[in-house]
Amino acid sequence: MENNFIIIKVGVTNCYLLKSRPCNVLIDTGYKGKAKIILDFLENNGISPNSIGLIILTHAHYDHIGNALEIKKITGAKILLHKDDMPLLNSGITDSQSTKPLNIWGKILLSKISSIDTSFNSLKPDIIIESEFDLSGYGINGRIIHTPGHSKGSISVILESGDAFVGDLAMNGMPLRMGAGEPIFGDDIKEIYQSWKKLVENKANTLYPSHGNPFNIKLLKRKLLKKGYLHPYSDY
Ligand SMILES: [Zn+2]
Ligand SMILES: [Zn+2]
Numbered sequence: 161m162e163n164n165f166i167i168i169k170v171g172v173t174n175c176y177l178l179k180s181r182p183c184n185v186l187i188d189t190g191y192k193g194k195a196k197i198i199l200d201f202l203e204n205n206g207i208s209p210n211s212i213g214l215i216i217l218t219h220a221h222y223d224h225i226g227n228a229l230e231i232k233k234i235t236g237a238k239i240l241l242h243k244d245d246m247p248l249l250n251s252g253i254t255d256s257q258s259t260k261p262l263n264i265w266g267k268i269l270l271s272k273i274s275s276i277d278t279s280f281n282s283l284k285p286d287i288i289i290e291s292e293f294d295l296s297g298y299g300i301n302g303r304i305i306h307t308p309g310h311s312k313g314s315i316s317v318i319l320e321s322g323d324a325f326v327g328d329l330a331m332n333g334m335p336l337r338m339g340a341g342e343p344i345f346g347d348d349i350k351e352i353y354q355s356w357k358k359l360v361e362n363k364a365n366t367l368y369p370s371h372g373n374p375f376n377i378k379l380l381k382r383k384l385l386k387k388g389y390l391h392p393y394s395d396y
Pocket of ligand 2: 371
């Protein structure tokens with residue numbers, strides 16, 4: 161089983177297509193009304209919509225789940241979400257109840273977001289996970305782990321190669337932040353650091369965030385060391 165993947169940019173959200181057999185797996189879908197970007201991408205790359213067997217939603221924020229229902233209708237793929245994000249999903253909107261700013265940029269941006277439509281269509285996930293989820297049944301050398309903090313039910317996909325798709329557990333670059341690090345919105349900053357530690361323990365190497373370019377986990381390790389979540393003489 162050799163896995164490769166492609167990035168599909170839906171505005172500021174990176175979606176990722178894990179190419180595999182018996183089916184391909186899509187991670188996140190961008191904000192609503194943009195399903196055409198994903199479908200055009202598939203067509204331009206000679207990928208049949210029917211080949212998508214699974215849509216993994218890293219969490220239930222509007223800029224990740226917005227096109228999930230439409231893509232599901234066209235591809236027949238199953239939708240997977242962590243159970244702890246079901247309340248967010250059922251709320252039908254991403255607002256100040258669902259996420260809070262974690263720094264000054266977050267505060268500024270959240271005031272701007274309040275003027276845009278962050279509602280989304282309700283949907284029923286086909287697979288609701290409670291802990292880890294092995295992807296080998298989908299031909300993927302990897303698994304999903306629970307990495308809460310940005311939202312209670314945030315999940316990350318870690319491939320055996322060390323490539324990790326982390327949703328909004330970390331962000332990289334403008335306009336959201338300078339360089340790689342903490343998300344500017346979230347649920348609990350301490351839990352975010354615990355989840356970063358979990359990525360380290362699970363041998364993640366290159367991180368692929370939903371916002372910004374990929375980066376090496378060393379950047380997060382340095383912060384964890386500084387904040388006392390990792391110890392200088394540990395193996396990590
Ligand atoms: Zn988010
Ligand atoms: Zn996001």
